[in-house]
Amino acid sequence: MGDKDFFERVWEVVRAIPPGRVTTYGAIARYLGSPRAARLVGYALNASHSAYPPVPAHRVVNRLGYLTGKFHFPSPTTMQERLESEGIQVQHDRIQHFEAHFWDPVAHLPWPEVFFSRSCTEQPPL
DNA sequence: TTTTTGACGATTC
């Protein structure tokens, strides 16, 4: 599976977050099999600005629901605006009803080896 | 090759 580096895999997971839902740095790290690499997830998102397809980085917050990455967007209010446009309420840099909006890649995504494999049709079985 | 760097999270004080 691994012709993609850690950063690109983070981006893939973030792209899979449904609009109106959010997840955390730590949850993504756990899904990727590196439960201690939460900081790296943030570092990866920092490098996602020019990535294509676009990475909806505003849907990633810290484990308490705070918008800790807001200063890395075009404007400090961009992150909140994007979340609110998806129906998520934010007050004082914190997501309201965080539990209700939380989306856990571990629970909703297929096993990483499957998720990161290319389409079955062009993936010759080893 | 070694050092620096964080958009975290847990642990400790």
Next chain:
DNA sequence: AGAATCGCCAAAA
């Protein structure tokens, strides 16, 4: 309970 400290680890310098 809130603040400070510590470990983490891939990427870039």
